[in-house]
Amino acid sequence: MSEERERPESPPPAEAPEKVAAAREFCEGLLARMGAAVTVEVKESPEAIAVALRPQPGNAIELGSALVEALQYLVNRVVNPRAEGRKWVNLDVGGFSDAEDPVVKAMAARLAATARRTGKVIAIAPITARERRQIHLALVDAEGVSTRSEGEGLFRTLLVVPERAGGRE
Structure with a gap:
């Protein structure tokens, strides 16, 4: 067995900023393609990435729970394609917290x-x-x-x- 396989797999610290950027880019891109007028704010903590979606005046897309659940699922699949090094992305609309x-x-x-x-x-x-x-x-x-x-x-x-x-x- 190689030495590489014996070590526990953990992401390098530099991976977290990439995940934050990927979460922002994915959410902004998908919501823009949907025609949603939404400001995307992203904050990182040691445990997770928090993405706050703030609807703007004139927003025609309702950010209901089904849409937010689907978007959260998709962004987590994009940001965390593998189980190792997973950092949960939590979407927040209107101040709702898990x-x-x-x-x-x-x-x-x-x-x-x-x-x-x-x-x-x-x-x-x-x-x-x-x-x-x-x-x-x-x-x-x-x-x-x-x-x-x-x-x-x-x-x-x-x-x-x-x-x-x-x-x-």
Whole structure:
């Protein structure tokens, strides 16, 4: 086995600015082609790339949740073509934040409680990528359970795993 394969794969620090630029370019380009009058603001944190979409006066395109979900999926596929070195791109329209949805947060707490109580893995599908991420974030420090996603695209499933049924992975 070569020495290169034995080392853990992690992106070089220079890759993050490229990902930020790719996210901006993709969002601006696609929205312009759609005829959307939107200002794109991009900020980077150690964990993610935040892209704020600010509709301008005269914007004829409604940035509804379905469109934002689709755009977020596409930009993440463009910015993160491979699993290694992945840096999540989060789209924000009108100040909405992943961590601020109380309904999804409450659902995450109920799922964790059920998994702990029954000792069984709970599979959740179909839910949007944004909802999956919200549940992962809500349960990242939850005692007695872990989460993971399996599958691809429309068949991606969120699993809430009690520690005694598989532990943290």
